[in-house]
Amino acid sequence: MKKILSLIAVLFTLGVTQAQTITIVKNGIPKSVIILPNKPVVNEIQAAKVLQDYIERISGARLPIEADSMKHKETEIFIGNVKRPELDKVSKEKLDKDGLLIKTAGKNLIITGGTDKGVLYGIYTFLETYLGCRKYSSKVTLVPTRKTIALNAINDLQLPAFSYRENFYRDATDPEYQLWHKLDSHVGPGKSEWGFWVHTLGTLLNPQEYGTTHPEYFSYYDGKRHAGSIPSWDGADLQPEAQLCLTNPDVLEIVCKNLKAAMDKNPEAIYWSVSQNDNVNYCRCDNCAALDKKYAAFAPEEKMYSTHGGSKYPALGSGSIIAFINKVAERFPDKIISTLAYQYSRVPPKDILPAKNVNIMLCSIESARNTTMEKGDTSFASDLRGWGRLTNNIIVWDYVIRFSNLFAPFPNLRILQPNLIFMRDNRVSAVFEQGNREIGGEFSELRAYLIDKLLWNPDVNIDTVMNDFLRGYYGKAARPIKRYIDLLHDNNMEKAGYKLSIFGNPVMEKESFLSDSLLTAYNTLFDEAQKAVANSPEILDRVKTARLPVYYAMLQIAKEEKTGKRGAFTTMDEHNKIPNAAIVNILYDFTYQCTRHDVTRVTEWKTTPLEYLDEYIKFLQ
Numbered sequence: 001m002k003k004i005l006s007l008i009a010v011l012f013t014l015g016v017t018q019a020q021t022i023t024i025v026k027n028g029i030p031k032s033v034i035i036l037p038n039k040p041v042v043n044e045i046q047a048a049k050v051l052q053d054y055i056e057r058i059s060g061a062r063l064p065i066e067a068d069s070m071k072h073k074e075t076e077i078f079i080g081n082v083k084r085p086e087l088d089k090v091s092k093e094k095l096d097k098d099g100l101l102i103k104t105a106g107k108n109l110i111i112t113g114g115t116d117k118g119v120l121y122g123i124y125t126f127l128e129t130y131l132g133c134r135k136y137s138s139k140v141t142l143v144p145t146r147k148t149i150a151l152n153a154i155n156d157l158q159l160p161a162f163s164y165r166e167n168f169y170r171d172a173t174d175p176e177y178q179l180w181h182k183l184d185s186h187v188g189p190g191k192s193e194w195g196f197w198v199h200t201l202g203t204l205l206n207p208q209e210y211g212t213t214h215p216e217y218f219s220y221y222d223g224k225r226h227a228g229s230i231p232s233w234d235g236a237d238l239q240p241e242a243q244l245c246l247t248n249p250d251v252l253e254i255v256c257k258n259l260k261a262a263m264d265k266n267p268e269a270i271y272w273s274v275s276q277n278d279n280v281n282y283c284r285c286d287n288c289a290a291l292d293k294k295y296a297a298f299a300p301e302e303k304m305y306s307t308h309g310g311s312k313y314p315a316l317g318s319g320s321i322i323a324f325i326n327k328v329a330e331r332f333p334d335k336i337i338s339t340l341a342y343q344y345s346r347v348p349p350k351d352i353l354p355a356k357n358v359n360i361m362l363c364s365i366e367s368a369r370n371t372t373m374e375k376g377d378t379s380f381a382s383d384l385r386g387w388g389r390l391t392n393n394i395i396v397w398d399y400v401i402r403f404s405n406l407f408a409p410f411p412n413l414r415i416l417q418p419n420l421i422f423m424r425d426n427r428v429s430a431v432f433e434q435g436n437r438e439i440g441g442e443f444s445e446l447r448a449y450l451i452d453k454l455l456w457n458p459d460v461n462i463d464t465v466m467n468d469f470l471r472g473y474y475g476k477a478a479r480p481i482k483r484y485i486d487l488l489h490d491n492n493m494e495k496a497g498y499k500l501s502i503f504g505n506p507v508m509e510k511e512s513f514l515s516d517s518l519l520t521a522y523n524t525l526f527d528e529a530q531k532a533v534a535n536s537p538e539i540l541d542r543v544k545t546a547r548l549p550v551y552y553a554m555l556q557i558a559k560e561e562k563t564g565k566r567g568a569f570t571t572m573d574e575h576n577k578i579p580n581a582a583i584v585n586i587l588y589d590f591t592y593q594c595t596r597h598d599v600t601r602v603t604e605w606k607t608t609p610l611e612y613l614d615e616y617i618k619f620l621q
Contacts, residue, residue: 022075022107025059025149032075032109034065037082044080047111047123051077054127057143077109080119086110097163098182102126102156109151117179124180130154135181136473137445138174158457161420164193164395164430165455169448170439181452186271186432195262195269198340198361198397199278202240204255217251219243220285242281246324247288256331263335271359274328275340276321280313282344288320295319295349297386303347305379307366317344322352329355338395341387348386359430360387363397369412370492370500374422381422388427395430396423399502400451403604406441407552408506411492411513413443413466413485416450420458431455440599442549445473474546475539477529481546484525488513506553507560514553516566522550544593551590552602558583559619568620579620587616 024032034048048065056062068082078084086105095101095114100122103110111126113119127133130151134142166184171177173185186194196203210217211227218227219242226242244251259272276282283289300314321339329337338359341348346362354360362384367377374381387394398419402408423431433451436444446469453465466485470478491513492500498512506514526547533539558568558580570578594602594609602612 022104022109022151023148024063024075024077024109024151025055025061025147028060028147030061030063032063032077033073034063035068035070035076035078035082035084036065037080038068040080043117043119047119048079050120050123051079051111051126054131054133054143055149058131058133058145059147059149075107075109077111079123080112084108087112094157094159096159099157099159100125101158102130102154104151104154109154117182120179121182124182125156125158128180129156134468134472135177136449136469138171138177140445140473142472160456161424161458162429162431162455164432166430166432167435167448167451167455168433168437169435169444169451170437171445171448172435172452181449182456183452191268193269194271194273195266195335196271196273198273198275200273200275201244201255202277204258204274205244205251207240208238210254214250217245217248217254219245219281219283220288221281221283226281240277240279242279243276243283245283245285245288246320247283247285247291252324252327256328259328259332263332269335271336271338272332273338273340273361274325275338275361276342276345280307280344282317283320291320291323292317293319295322295352297348297350303379305343305346305366307343313344315344315346318347319349319352321345322349322354322358325358326352326355329358333357336393341383342397346380346383348383348390354391354393356393358391359393359395360391361395361397361432362387362428365397365399365502367399368499369399369402369410369415369502370498371494372415372418372422374418376494376499384423384428385426392427392429394428395432396428397432397434398423399434400447401434401436401441402502402504404503405505405552405556406436406438406602406604407549408442408504408556409488409509409514409549409553410442410500411489412500413447413450414489416447417454417458417462420454424458436604438599438601438604440545440548440594440597440601443546446470473539474529474533474543475536476532477539477543480525480529480532481543484522484529487518487521487525491518506556509553510557510560510566514557519550519554526550545597548590548593551586554586555583555590555616559616577620584620587613 034052036044036048052063052065078087086108087110090101090112095118097114097116098118098121100113100118101110102122102125111119111122113122132144136142160182164184165182166186172183173187178185184193186192186197205217207218207227207229215225215227218225228241229238230241232239255274259274263272296316296319298316300316303315304312305315306312318341325337325339336357336359338361340361340363342363364373364380367373367380400412402410420431435448449469450462450465453460454462470482474481493512529543530540533543557566561567563569568580568583570580591609591613599609601607602609
């Protein structure tokens with residue numbers, strides 16, 4: 001009897017397994033058909049072609065693409081809004097804009113999504129999760145090969161944690177990389193949801209146009225109006241020296257007039273930034289000051305902030321801004337008017353709410369980067385929670401690199417996940433991660449990849465994601481590179497209270513995580529990594545690129561110390577300077593590797609690798 005029951009159990013198990021298995025390709029022969037709606041939209045056609053292409057790359061089999069009206073086949077892959085009973089129970093409302101659904105139904109496979117790019121996100125998720133493909137960077141795609149593709153039961157519904165997800169790395173503007181990782185972009189390919197981005201008041205009411213004739217439109221402080229322009233910080237253009245007088249009724253009319261003209265030229269854009277200029281010179285006229293005082297949640301001395309190490313200022317200027325922005329938003333109810341909560345306007349107001357179509361762009365520029373914002377920047381965490389109590393239409397502008405030294409070792413990988421979880425849990429609906437707009441930089445591919453995964457799902461197992469990337473991107477060098485990452489982060493000085501700044505220099509860390517002994521250990525690990533992949537030229541090249549931050553730190557410290565064990569010179573007196581040969585070789589290796597890979601800048605906006613080489617050579621001479 002037991003044998004009979006066991007046989008029945010085995011047969012039942014086999015039956016279930018057989019029923020759950022869908023064979024798409026067998027021994028290189030197509031066993032399924034891709035089905036599109038009779039009147040497919042662009043995203044559905046693109047999704048079908050992407051799937052067809054990758055299936056062929058994997059197996060050598062080219063699946064046919066047919067319309068929904070064609071005779072039904074035994075095994076079909078439904079793309080998008082096909083009219084089949086299997087999709088009747090799929091909730092389009094639940095999928096919203098970017099949600100995706102991958103689901104088996106009998107011998108068929110459903111891949112569909114929300115009203116925007118959801119179906120494309122579904123295709124790339126299917127390729128990665130169920131077929132083992134990877135998009136590690138815009139240039140590195142892993143496509144495994146196998147002659148048979150068979151699937152077990154799938155029921156995978158995914159909704160993004162954030163409605164807008166921008167990773168501001170250069171790679172993220174690559175069209176396929178952007179779709180693969182489900183990213184948005186205000187500068188990338190295709191249609192952008194953003195009409196204006198940030199710091200727009202100077203565009204909407206230009207001091208060069210109105211400064212002379214109407215100084216009353218501009219900030220009042222230090223006993224006078226400030227209606228002039230000054231050179232921008234990079235020297236490439238002019239920018240307003242101050243802000244606008246937001247209680248002047250003419251300012252509202254001019255801003256709205258110019259905003260409408262811009263909207264008429266770009267009617268498909270949803271987000272329009274009406275936001276302060278990039279300075280803290282806000283208006284203190286009687287009317288503006290009265291609004292800021294009326295809506296301030298704290299006394300001025302309770303919320304004094306400082307950015308870039310400058311003088312402190314009260315960060316309680318959001319009252320006049322929100323009052324002004326609400327009036328603008330009332331004129332454009334079908335658009336989202338975004339405004340900055342930044343520096344002097346960062347603290348949320350009391351007794352006034354942003355309108356429903358007002359988006360708050362909250363900036364974490366002051367936060368340390370080697371500890372979480374919740375733990376290491378309690379002031380910002382308090383402000384974020386405060387805005388979250390007022391609205392859920394919040395985008396956080398977060399910063400994940402060192403602007404001033406793009407190749408400096410920057411141990412912030414461990415805070416990426418807790419920061420995004422904290423944002424998600426406090427009603428942040430959108431995130432802009434300020435990465436490297438230039439080509440290159442410290443761990444640019446790895447950091448971007450981790451951020452991509454976290455923006456979609458902050459609860460993902462980030463260790464699994466990182467290890468998968470390291471194995472796929474660095475091959476046999478993955479282990480020593482992982483040990484380097486761990487050693488760097490284990491010594492990041494968080495426990496000592498050190499604040500890792502986005503504007504710092506490696507010289508600042510020369511006695512901590514860039515000490516002589518640790519740099520020696522880092523180089524030993526990279527020697528091991530390079531040896532492990534010596535017979536794989538392409539991967540060896542990636543390892544050499546990953547090593548550049550260690551070299552850059554050594555170069556900066558050598559320049560600072562000049563002589564001694566770590567100095568740029570072996571001897572140095574009034575008449576005799578002998579450059580340290582080891583430092584010179586590192587300089588040459590660093591700049592050559594940068595130029596080979598088209599690195600655009602060593603610091604943001606300025607200093608190309610060849611300019612860096614030229615400056616360093618002049619220093620040595």
